[in-house]
Amino acid sequence: MDTRINTRISEELKSDVTHVLTGCGLTVSAAIRLFLEKVVQTQGLPFEVTRRPSPKTAAALRETQDILNSRSARFDSMDAMLKGLNGNGEQEK
Structure with a gap:
């Protein structure tokens, strides 16, 4: 069974992200799923946060x-x- 995650972001961020991800052949939802799968795989954030x-x-x-x-x-x-x-x-x- 699928579940839904809602988050609030600015229109500008959504537009910018959509533009970048479209260039990668991804939707925002697909990119978020990839990110969450990578979090589970690495057992943490898949990048350094500074x-x-x-x-x-x-x-x-x-x-x-x-x-x-x-x-x-x-x-x-x-x-x-x-x-x-x-x-x-x-x-x-």
């Missing part, structure tokens, strides 16, 4: 990597960390 972190997150990731590489931390205890924070939750300089 996301660029925000500048703030990227800086935090770099800082974390620096700490790991140098095997040091800003604080050696929870008490030292709490004392190093001012009332705004930011580290005192």
